Amino acid sequence: MMKKLAIEPLTRAAFKPYGDVIELDGAKQIPINLGTTIRFHDLCNVDVEEQGGHTLVNLFRGQPRALPFEIKMMERHPLGSQAFIPLDDRPYIVVVAPAGDLDESKIRAFVTRGWQGVNYAKGVWHHPLLALGKVSDFIVVDRGGGEGHNLNEQDLKESLWLTDEAMR
Amino acid sequence: MMKKLAIEPLTRAAFKPYGDVIELDGAKQIPINLGTTIRFHDLCNVDVEEQGGHTLVNLFRGQPRALPFEIKMMERHPLGSQAFIPLDDRPYIVVVAPAGDLDESKIRAFVTRGWQGVNYAKGVWHHPLLALGKVSDFIVVDRGGGEGHNLNEQDLKESLWLTDEAMR
Numbered sequence: 001m002m003k004k005l006a007i008e009p010l011t012r013a014a015f016k017p018y019g020d021v022i023e024l025d026g027a028k029q030i031p032i033n034l035g036t037t038i039r040f041h042d043l044c045n046v047d048v049e050e051q052g053g054h055t056l057v058n059l060f061r062g063q064p065r066a067l068p069f070e071i072k073m074m075e076r077h078p079l080g081s082q083a084f085i086p087l088d089d090r091p092y093i094v095v096v097a098p099a100g101d102l103d104e105s106k107i108r109a110f111v112t113r114g115w116q117g118v119n120y121a122k123g124v125w126h127h128p129l130l131a132l133g134k135v136s137d138f139i140v141v142d143r144g145g146g147e148g149h150n151l152n153e154q155d156l157k158e159s160l161w162l163t164d165e166a167m168r
Numbered sequence: 169m170m171k172k173l174a175i176e177p178l179t180r181a182a183f184k185p186y187g188d189v190i191e192l193d194g195a196k197q198i199p200i201n202l203g204t205t206i207r208f209h210d211l212c213n214v215d216v217e218e219q220g221g222h223t224l225v226n227l228f229r230g231q232p233r234a235l236p237f238e239i240k241m242m243e244r245h246p247l248g249s250q251a252f253i254p255l256d257d258r259p260y261i262v263v264v265a266p267a268g269d270l271d272e273s274k275i276r277a278f279v280t281r282g283w284q285g286v287n288y289a290k291g292v293w294h295h296p297l298l299a300l301g302k303v304s305d306f307i308v309v310d311r312g313g314g315e316g317h318n319l320n321e322q323d324l325k326e327s328l329w330l331t332d333e334a335m336r
Contacts (some may be wrong), residue, residue: 032297037230046223055214055223062205128201
């Protein structure tokens with residue numbers, strides 16, 4: 001019997017315990033450059049300075065995953081936030097659990113709608129990138145340098161499944 | 169008599185005095201997530217910590233500019249780098265001059281080809297965003313918080329023109 005995970009719409013309110021939703025709705029807008037540009041200001045909390053860390057800008061190119069997909073593990077970055085900002089507006093899935101000891105009963109899945117990124121707060125458990133449909137590029141803003149080990153991975157006692165039915 | 173600016177192709181080598189070209193060619197590639205994702209690693213030098221600054225992630229939505237375009241001023245951020253990362257691969261124009269006192273004879277223009285971003289190094293003079301063709305979105309990684317004033321603007325003694333002919 002496959003244990004299925006509900007897939008919820010990604011909203012700022014629902015994602016608040018895990019970090020930031022990066023989106024334009026609700027962002028502070030500042031007109032600049034004599035009004036020719038709008039600055040959507042400060043879209044997420046970049047928190048990377050612990051133990052001498054600094055900001056890295058990277059691009060992640062993810063192969064698409066097919067559903068049903070088995071969630072067998074989670075990971076976290078205990079020393080820094082990690083933001084994923086898509087280059088397009090196709091949906092992808094985000095799977096998270098609160099920081100602290102991993103509580104498998106608290107794992108939740110979200111699907112994006114339109115152009116939405118996520119910023120995992122420091123220590124928040126998440127599944128590695130789950131692109132859908134085709135190869136997908138994301139700008140990733142995370143922590144480099146400094147002291148300490150910034151990755152923990154943990155296998156689940158019981159797998160959770162993302163299914164097509166849950167997407168509907 | 170309009171003084172015209174040559175428009176050069178944007179390359180890492182040509183742009184080196186002004187900061188980083190953000191592109192995938194030549195980037196360090198790290199396979200992660202059991203090989204399902206490639207991490208194009210550390211694409212630019214985020215330099216924002218002077219006087220207590222920290223990293224901001226923003227989105228700039230720029231109106232397109234038409235050619236011929238008159239370059240009348242330049243600006244710089246003396247306390248931090250500023251990266252522009254396009255959400256698509258349409259060309260745009262970047263106009264720069266070396267850090268230090270503005271030397272108008274050293275102003276250069278570049279046009280992007282394919283998916284290319286730029287990261288202006290701290291203090292490098294540049295023109296505000298010059299999108300082309302249609303409204304264009306860029307992820308902008310720059311400095312917030314901290315002490316000090318991080319914007320200088322300077323009018324040119326003599327305007328420089330970007331023309332269609334220079335794009336060919």
